Amino acid sequence: MGRLCAVSMDHNSSTVETRGAFSARVAAYIDGIVPRGGDVEHLKLETCNRIELYLVFGGADDEREAVSSLAAEGAATMFGGDAVRHLLRVLLGLESMAKGESHIVSQVKAAYGVSDGCGKVLHRLFQRAFGVAAALRSGCHPGREPSIPYIAAKHYAEHSASPAAPVMVVGAGSVGIEEARVLILMGHRVMIANRTERPPCSAIPGAETVPWSEWRERARECGAVFLCTSSPVPILSGGAQDAMPDAWVMDLGAPHQSEPRNRGVRVTLDEMKTISETMTREYGESLSALEDEADRAAAALSAEISVLTDDTWKHLALARARGIIKERASQHARRRGGGEEELEAFASSVMNAFLRPLVAARAAHSSRAWRILSGEGKEE
Secondary structure (H helix, E strand, C coil), X not given: CCEEEEEEEECCCCCHHHHHHHHHHHHXXXXXXXXXXXXXXXXXEECXXXXXXEEEECCHHHHHHHHHHHCCCCCXXXXXXXXXXXXXXXXXXXXXXXXXXXXXXXXXXXXXXXXXXXXXXXXXXXHHHHHHHHHHHHHHCCCCCCCHHHHHHHHHHHHCCXXXXXXXXXXXXXXXXXXXXXXXXXXXXXXXXXXXXXXXXHHCCCEEECCHHHHHHHXXXXXXXXXXXXXXXXXXXXXXXXXXXXXXXXXXXXXXXXXXXXXXXXXXXXXXXXXXXXXXXXHHHCCHHHHHHHHHHHHHHHHHHHHHHHHHHHHHHHHHHHHHHHHHHHHHHHHHCCCHHHHHHHHHHHHHHHHHHHHHCCCCCHHHHHHHHHCCCCXX
């Protein structure tokens, strides 16, 4: 198959700011390859905690260009089976800040659903990976899972000096809705504000809806403000935070939804990494069986994708060879005389004997060899 690659930058190796810069680098690279058509398959995955690009290169030049364009501190590059293994681990939440969580599945599916850069390899890979991950989660997951909204709420409840005070959730997307529901289940009085009416905040039972124009003023009554919007710029200034010194600011946005403050507690996604590791350490140990099965499944999926795609190039290459034999045999028969069918049979037997080792091989580079022979790849 074309050479599969995954380039990833996540919370383990970067900050919110560096991921933002890397996202721009990835976007620039995609803009550069799109006009060339389908010679490089690509799919970009972007969440609060990770920026990833999955690629299938048409040739070595494409690979060198990608490595050069996407090189950045904190970015990991994986090829072939390692890229397949990484995708499975992402889908299983094993690479998430809240290890084992399942929200990432819908995010990957959404990225795949809107991507127009997938070809036959990435389509096959992602469709199969979704099914494999679902089966692994059903059979090997311990049955409970953490989430960043839960970890943020629990951290606040355990360390706040005024846990009985009302809390404000800003943003009613998927993260904000979950945050509000978790806080309500923990017994907090919850206010929620959203810039638009969709989804309606009133759909969250037990939460008080606050108009967007009033949330900063009402936040002064609260013990904590949970920022869960997707705003590209901060929506809470340092001065506004200083005006409510006793209120915690739990900034769960990427990019940051708040500016630095001079006093009081401000927790961002960058700090949440350490909090999450501490809080879920014991839970993470229960995922060892899932991790082992993910490794085995990744090896099988990688082999399946390779074999299927290798066979495609093999059939194309052999069809091309038969066409050349038939053409040359016909030319020779016309020029020198002799039976065309006998010449064609002799040439076919030589070809089959010469290619027999490659026909039987499943080596790492057999796919590239078949692609070159098919006429679709460049010989170097």
